[in-house]
Amino acid sequence: MSAAPRTTWRPARRTAIGAAILGSAGALIPAALAPAHGSTTSSDRATTASTSAKRSGTTIMEKPPTxxxxxxxxxxxxxxxxxxxxxxxxxxxxxxxxxxxxxxxxxxxxxxxxxxxxxxxxxxxxxxxxxxxxxxxxxxxxxxxxxxxxxxxxxxxxxxxxxxxxxxxxxxxxxxxxxxxxxxxxxxxxx
Structure with a gap:
C-alpha cells in the first residue's frame, strides 16, 4: 500500500487587528481575499497578495534601522x-x-x-x-x-x-x- 502524499499546512497568522493574514511568503493579504485551506499554492497566494496590494493602495514599508x-x-x-x-x-x-x-x-x-x-x-x-x-x-x-x-x-x-x-x-x-x-x-x- 502506498501512503498518500504528505502535505505540511501551517495556518495563516492573524494580525493584532484581525483584518489581514500573513501568507507563507510573509506578504500581507486582506482576510476577505485569503484563500481557503488547500485551494491555492504559495505562488498563487503571493500573486494574490501582490495584486491585492496594488488594488488597495497597501504599502509595505521598509524597516528603519534599530x-x-x-x-x-x-x-x-x-x-x-x-x-x-x-x-x-x-x-x-x-x-x-x-x-x-x-x-x-x-x-x-x-x-x-x-x-x-x-x-x-x-x-x-x-x-x-x-x-x-x-x-x-x-x-x-x-x-x-x-x-x-x-x-x-x-x-x-x-x-x-x-x-x-x-x-x-x-x-x-x-x-x-x-x-x-x-x-x-x-x-x-x-x-
Missing part, C-alpha cells in the same frame, strides 16, 4: 525599532522597545496616553504615586493621558514591549514630555 535609546530618556541599554508614525489623518505611533536587565525609561507622560503590550521577558511599570508593578508577556498596560510614569526591565530579565500612543497633530514630538531619570531607590521600591 536605534539606541537616548541617554537623556533612558537608564541602561535600550533599543528601539520604530514600527509606524502615522500620516494624517492617522495619529498612531508605535515602536517595539527592547530593554536590557535594569534598563528603564525616565519619568515621562503622553498628551493622549500610552498603551504597552509586553511581548517577551519581565518588566516593571509605575505611575507617579503608585506601586511598581511587574508585567509579563501577553499583558497590556494602559496609561492615561498626562500621567507621569516609567517602564523598563527587571534587574534580572530582558523585556520587550510594543509601545503605542497617539500624536497630537504636530511633528515636533510634543506628544511626549520627558522628566527626571528614575532613581535607583524608585526603581528598587518594589522589593
Amino acid at each position: 536605534e539606541k535609546g537616548a541617554a537623556e530618556w533612558f537608564t541602561g541599554d535600550v533599543y528601539i525599532d520604530h514600527i509606524v508614525t502615522g500620516e494624517e489623518p492617522s495619529r498612531l505611533r508605535a515602536a517595539s522597545v527592547h530593554f536590557t536587565p535594569g534598563a528603564r525609561t525616565a519619568w515621562h507622560r503622553h498628551a493622549v496616553g500610552q498603551t504597552l503590550h509586553v511581548t517577551e521577558g519581565v518588566g516593571l511599570v509605575q505611575g507617579r504615586g503608585g506601586k511598581v508593578q511587574v508585567i509579563h508577556p501577553g499583558e497590556t498596560v494602559r496609561i492615561p493621558a498626562g500621567e507621569w510614569h516609567w517602564h523598563g526591565a527587571t534587574p534580572e530579565d530582558f523585556m520587550t514591549h510594543l509601545a503605542m500612543w497617539e500624536g497630537i497633530g504636530t511633528s515636533d514630538g510634543s506628544e511626549t514630555e520627558w522628566g527626571d531619570h528614575v532613581t535607583d531607590a524608585e526603581y528598587n521600591s518594589r522589593k
Whole structure:
C-alpha cells in the first residue's frame, strides 16, 4: 500500500487587528481575499497578495534601522525599532522597545496616553504615586493621558514591549514630555 502524499499546512497568522493574514511568503493579504485551506499554492497566494496590494493602495514599508535609546530618556541599554508614525489623518505611533536587565525609561507622560503590550521577558511599570508593578508577556498596560510614569526591565530579565500612543497633530514630538531619570531607590521600591 502506498501512503498518500504528505502535505505540511501551517495556518495563516492573524494580525493584532484581525483584518489581514500573513501568507507563507510573509506578504500581507486582506482576510476577505485569503484563500481557503488547500485551494491555492504559495505562488498563487503571493500573486494574490501582490495584486491585492496594488488594488488597495497597501504599502509595505521598509524597516528603519534599530536605534539606541537616548541617554537623556533612558537608564541602561535600550533599543528601539520604530514600527509606524502615522500620516494624517492617522495619529498612531508605535515602536517595539527592547530593554536590557535594569534598563528603564525616565519619568515621562503622553498628551493622549500610552498603551504597552509586553511581548517577551519581565518588566516593571509605575505611575507617579503608585506601586511598581511587574508585567509579563501577553499583558497590556494602559496609561492615561498626562500621567507621569516609567517602564523598563527587571534587574534580572530582558523585556520587550510594543509601545503605542497617539500624536497630537504636530511633528515636533510634543506628544511626549520627558522628566527626571528614575532613581535607583524608585526603581528598587518594589522589593
